[in-house]
Amino acid sequence: MRLGLNLGYLVAGDDPAGQLRLTRHAEELGFAVVWAAEAYGSDSPTVLAWLAGQTSRIELGSAVMQIPGRTPAMTAMTAASLDVLSGGRFRLGLGVSGPQVSEGWHGVRFAAPLERTREYLDVVGAALRGETVRYDGRHHHLPLPDGPGKALRLTVRPTRPVPVYLAAVGPRNLRLAGERADGWLAVFYSADHAGEQLAAIAAGRAERGLGLEGFDVVPTVPLVVGPDVAACADPVRAHAALYVGGMGSREQNFYNALAARMGYAEEARRVQELFLDRRHREAAAAVPTEFIDRTSLLGDRPRLTTRLRELRDSGVTTCTVTPFAGSVEAKCEALTELAAAHADLGPA
Numbered sequence: 268m269r270l271g272l273n274l275g276y277l278v279a280g281d282d283p284a285g286q287l288r289l290t291r292h293a294e295e296l297g298f299a300v301v302w303a304a305e306a307y308g309s310d311s312p313t314v315l316a317w318l319a320g321q322t323s324r325i326e327l328g329s330a331v332m333q334i335p336g337r338t339p340a341m342t343a344m345t346a347a348s349l350d351v352l353s354g355g356r357f358r359l360g361l362g363v364s365g366p367q368v369s370e371g372w373h374g375v376r377f378a379a380p381l382e383r384t385r386e387y388l389d390v391v392g393a394a395l396r397g398e399t400v401r402y403d404g405r406h407h408h409l410p411l412p413d414g415p416g417k418a419l420r421l422t423v424r425p426t427r428p429v430p431v432y433l434a435a436v437g438p439r440n441l442r443l444a445g446e447r448a449d450g451w452l453a454v455f456y457s458a459d460h461a462g463e464q465l466a467a468i469a470a471g472r473a474e475r476g477l478g479l480e481g482f483d484v485v486p487t488v489p490l491v492v493g494p495d496v497a498a499c500a501d502p503v504r505a506h507a508a509l510y511v512g513g514m515g516s517r518e519q520n521f522y523n524a525l526a527a528r529m530g531y532a533e534e535a536r537r538v539q540e541l542f543l544d545r546r547h548r549e550a551a552a553a554v555p556t557e558f559i560d561r562t563s564l565l566g567d568r569p570r571l572t573t574r575l576r577e578l579r580d581s582g583v584t585t586c587t588v589t590p591f592a593g594s595v596e597a598k599c600e601a602l603t604e605l606a607a608a609h610a611d612l613g614p615a
Contacts, residue, residue, distance in 0.1 A: 445471025450483030512542025
């Protein structure tokens with residue numbers, strides 16, 4: 268099991284120099300990959316290109332590039348360019364985002380997300396393989412049938428087959444990830460509840476005559492180092508409340524539904540009610556400590572080693588962390604402690 272770093276979103280309060288320092292520290296510690304996210308602020312390819320020019324070994328992944336934000340051809344162009352410029356270090360993570368961002372920011376209807384994702388992967392894959400792209404789907408038509416356009420081929424080739432990852436939460440999207448992607452970007456991953464999710468991925472892999480070997484299972488896990496587990500959970504509360512309570516409407520919130528499937532239906536409903544009523548502090552306080560602990564890495568070095576072992580044994584192949592701390596120095600220290608705990612694992 269490898270280690271990764273997820274920088275999340277580059278928001279107004281973040282110091283880009285601090286993000287670079289954290290990435291370089293992860294590279295020195297032997298972390299396999301750094302991921303950058305996007306929503307409706309900074310975009311992930313720009314951040315990754317900036318990091319690529321100032322690192323040498325660590326791989327660079329989008330977690331995610333939003334499907335509604337770009338045509339599949341544009342995504343293929345960006346992926347190939349980043350892979351060439353980074354010397355073959357780019358990993359393409361894709362996701363449909365959610366209805367609020369898709370329709371409110373990108374102006375793209377959220378209807379039929381599974382079908383749109385499948386078509387998107389078709390076009391991106393064909394372009395990255397260097398094929399002349401012709402596609403006649405329900406959502407994508409290349410070239411348009413009633414105009415002067417002609418089928419084209421990508422003129423820049425990646426240095427390798429670019430690994431494609433899919434951010435997936437629901438069972439059908441998990442199956443699609445297994446069928447069409449090289450890895451899964453997971454959120455609120457719990458070793459105790461991963462069996463059902465991995466079974467859906469395995470069913471998708473079976474469609475291609477493959478098993479789970481070689482498939483990269485990549486959860487992003489909050490990291491807080493300290494002697495008191497309950498105290499370590501507190502910095503993660505606002506993050507968990509935002510996703511469980513605020514990433515969606517009362518009728519459609521994928522993360523809230525995931526928490527419910529994990530056995531926290533009543534607690535998730537309460538967090539959502541409070542968050543949507545703009546009682547954010549109360550919503551954060553209402554997130555169960557047990558839920559945070561199960562989906563995070565909390566505690567001192569021996570406990571981190573134990574939890575890393577549980578993640579590895581459950582099927583995780585790249586454990587990606589987001590350190591929750593008040594300064595870049597504290598985040599670097601947390602990564603150092605995690606690397607030491609990882610070294611204590613020993614062979615599988």
